[in-house]
Amino acid sequence: MSDLAAARSIDRFAALATADAPGQELRQAAGNIGNLMRGGRISGRAVDFSHGDVDAFAPAPGASDHFSEALAAGGRQAYTEYRGSADIRVELSEALAAYTGAPVAADSGTIITPGTQGALFLAVAALVNSGDKVAIVQPDYFANRKLVEFFGGHQLPVTMDYLRGSEEAGLDLAQLKAAFEAGARLFLFSNPNNPTGAVYSRREIHEIAQLAAAFDVTIVADQLYSRLLYTNQSYAHMRAAGLPEERVITIMGPSKTESLSGYRLGIAFGAPAVIERMERLQAIVSLRAAGYNQAVLRTWFREPAGWLDERIQAHQAIRDDLLDVFRAADLTTRTPQAGSYLFPTLPPLAVELGDFVRLLRRQADVIVTPGTEFGPCPCSIRLNFSQDHAAAVAAARRIVEMVHRYRR
Amino acid sequence: MSDLAAARSIDRFAALATADAPGQELRQAAGNIGNLMRGGRISGRAVDFSHGDVDAFAPAPGASDHFSEALAAGGRQAYTEYRGSADIRVELSEALAAYTGAPVAADSGTIITPGTQGALFLAVAALVNSGDKVAIVQPDYFANRKLVEFFGGHQLPVTMDYLRGSEEAGLDLAQLKAAFEAGARLFLFSNPNNPTGAVYSRREIHEIAQLAAAFDVTIVADQLYSRLLYTNQSYAHMRAAGLPEERVITIMGPSKTESLSGYRLGIAFGAPAVIERMERLQAIVSLRAAGYNQAVLRTWFREPAGWLDERIQAHQAIRDDLLDVFRAADLTTRTPQAGSYLFPTLPPLAVELGDFVRLLRRQADVIVTPGTEFGPCPCSIRLNFSQDHAAAVAAARRIVEMVHRYRR
Structure with a gap:
């Protein structure tokens, strides 16, 4: 060196x-x-x-039973495609389409990853090259910034005034626009926001979508915590805000609300071309989410009433x-x-x-x-x-x- | 972009x-x-x-029992350090020191990863920067080349004449020296070689060590298959060939011989400074090998007589x-x-x-x-x-x- x-x-x-x-x-x-x-x-x-x-x-009920079944199934479950078991992705794509209000293409538009961290890493690796500008919210999940820096990208910070009120997350949309004007072609954010628990309002999501469309920006929306939504709150899914399929990657997983973190499972869904790159990369990063563990995803969105x-x-x-x-x-x-x-x-x-x-x-x-x-x-x-x-x-x-x- | x-x-x-x-x-x-x-x-x-x-x-016996115990242990096992459970790393470091014939520092010199692929990715990411030259054997595991290219490195190929005989792997040591002379400061190879099953002779390992010492080269030795050694064969561990600890990273895992691939477990051990970087990276790549799965490593090197x-x-x-x-x-x-x-x-x-x-x-x-x-x-x-x-x-x-x- x-x-x-x-x-x-x-x-x-x-x-x-x-x-x-x-x-x-x-x-x-x-x-x-x-x-x-x-x-x-x-x-x-x-x-x-x-x-x-x-x-x-x-952990959500049924997890260990599904794990044991997968173990008994043997090789078929140990060696899935790099993007994860096709059967499980079909089941998940239906649940995720219903949950987010926009279609999910099971075959071309989903990848199972080792945790949502794995999905976030692959998404940033697939979308950020050295010198690229990326709009990042402050405050937001620390790995967003670290990932962008690791791949040689430059973060353009966008302030969130989360103490302003509770109807909106408080994103400074003028700053977001300025970041896009300055050349950012990727916007990476968590919703609900980590660390504040702020949820972006329908208006904010709509305006982010309008700006992204105007500047040809791709959005990675980390919605890891979106299911744990408190009384009388509503949630607007980025991917249902009218942007072309190719412009939005959504990341979720059962590690938090469902307490399944010990299994390391996540999923990214949306833009097929990005998912394709993420799979190519997963092949050299970790091959796949642990095969037996993937079966635990069968409990997700199917918890008891x-x-x-x-x-x-x-x-x-x-x-x-x-x-x-x-x-x-x-x-x-x-x-x-x-x-x-x-x-x-x-x-x-x-x-x-x-x-x-x-x-x-x-x-x-x-x-x-x-x-x-x-x-x-x-x-x-x-x-x-x-x-x-x-x-x-x-x-x-x-x-x-x-x-x-x-x-x- | x-x-x-x-x-x-x-x-x-x-x-x-x-x-x-x-x-x-x-x-x-x-x-x-x-x-x-x-x-x-x-x-x-x-x-x-x-x-x-x-x-x-x-799979090797006992795997699913250890998994179930880990699940019952709960949060302690779900959220290990990024480099993996300290207890399990202590157990493994003893087994790996005995197996490889050189000491392993449990705390500073080991990291548990999602499969050996995960270890290989982190090691290359920790050691290769854009423009770096890396000596790569031909033929060798395909991910070696892909990883080097992904991080912007240039591979300097070193031929292995694996059909020449069966006493030696057949590495062209003159070419290896030439690669080091041309600036390669990393040598990445699998032993036994994937795809040929060739094992490097003691003489070859010794000469690789001599050359590495002369040119200040770091070595990543992927020894994934080294336990499945056929009758009357001997095996020389790179890390026991006299190089300074800081110059060798060894990668192993129970995915092959032990059929535990469905759990995605690997380990890298050796150079503490490199392990430290690998952990920093693992924190943004996948956080850790799945917590419960890590416990399956307790069966490794402890199979029944x-x-x-x-x-x-x-x-x-x-x-x-x-x-x-x-x-x-x-x-x-x-x-x-x-x-x-x-x-x-x-x-x-x-x-x-x-x-x-x-x-x-x-x-x-x-x-x-x-x-x-x-x-x-x-x-x-x-x-x-x-x-x-x-x-x-x-x-x-x-x-x-x-x-x-x-x-x-």
Whole structure:
């Protein structure tokens, strides 16, 4: 490797730093935070808000039965096409067409991937070349930015004023237009938004579609959390907003609402030409989603009557209690319309956000993800509140106490 | 995307063509081969030599029990570190150190991936930047070349004269030296070689190590098939050949010999700095190997006494019978020293290799992979003979009959 290439390569991996990413806390050295510490430990049951607790919310029923059937089926299920089992894609395409309100071509328009992360990676790899400009929302899922940077793309940030209200997500559409005018031909966003839980209004989705049509932009819509939609909320699917099929890739999976993350399953559907590229790439990235695991997708969108409603109600109850705790302490927090993320704003602290997060872990047994992972948000923390209800509320109170201790 | 970027991007994906890749035959249109056809169908039980038959050779015992235990363990197993469960990596590092004859650092020197394909992808992504030169053996596993091209690297081919004998793999060491002199700082190869089953001799491994040390080259050794080693063969591990730890990454997995491909599990071990980059990348590629599946690795290197020997003997018996069939028909074929691939040479045919492969499928119900996937080998086909013994022999006879029909 030349020195120049080596330097470039170091930069490329620096952009991928995972030390503060959710789930990687085991690899964080505690660092020298002893001298920052105020007060002692605050006792309480440990809560890891960096991801959902699949012990508190068990996987959707039937998953392990379908897995066992697939194992018994043997080679046919172990070695599917790279894009996944044709039978399962037919079943899913019907469910996803009904769910999103626009047709899904089972054969040419679907690919099963190792998790929605796998789908997102393949979609960005298929669409971003070195030097390309990509419109990215701030704040949004941290991997969006990292993926674009890894493939040498340039992100054009588009602000979301998520604290403005709760009828709209708060996307700055003028900035989005400016990004398209500046040359972005890809718009990548999560809806509901990760980390805030904001859902884009029908008007916002419509205007995004109008702009995308005017500028020939392709859209990758990460709708991972869209099924966990709270009472009286409505949801507009990007792919049903009138754009040509070739312009929209939608990404979903059963890892969150359905607690099937341990199986690593996702799906991308839409634009056949993009799906085709994604499959070519999957052939060298991981071959396919684990064959036996794919069968677990047969439970998806076929949960027992009432199962999803019950799950939504349980999460809504936790959400409301946590909002009460944070708002009583003046931590401004948007009400999530869907999903299980909360993104409270902290007051100015006497320590840096990264240190506060480490102190939270050390003194209060609470793990959260720093807002800086999602954009320029040095004053926020993200919580995945798909947790044991009582433990989550108690941990939120410990966060508030820690905020009081470290307030500037 | 600019026109230039679009053109580059089209090239990038053209290099990844999967139509002839193993396992993708379902997606091949039969094409216009009707007018080429000589004679009728040759009946017999269909055999798909593009991959091993996990129904003929069942997964290693205990896999599904470990999976079920992991499922019962819940969140702890669903959300491992990106590089995989720390406990399982400790167990594996002991087994792999004993197997390869050199220490393995469990914490810093191992990463569990979705299949060995996942490990190979991450290793190449971590080590190849646009413009880098990489030494690649011809013939060798097709993904090696595709991965290097995808990341903008240039392959410097190194010939393996695998028909020369069976004491050595036949690598042209002068060409390897020339590739290093020309600037290659990475050497990526499979051992046993895929598609030929050649195993590098101790002398070859030693000379590769000497050259790598002299030119500061990093080596990625794909040893996927190294456990399926036939009677009286010996195997030299690249990582035990005296290079600094930082210079060798070894890739293995239980997909082949152990028939656990349906779980998608692999491991890369060695150079900590490279493993660290691979983990950063895995965080955006697929997060982690499926959490529950990782537990299946607990069965690996712990098979019941005699299990591996029995598996080796069964494969050796099939290998010997197929070699007899091909050699009786004058199809020159190297005796594989390990693994379950055969790479017979066909005589000049009246049709192109791609058409012959399609005709084989249409007329003789036999699926093979064309030699052109592995390098400039328009006269060879690859068979994975991990199949039902009798069905494999009968299918090999049909291949011979088809060769006679289409001989020029």
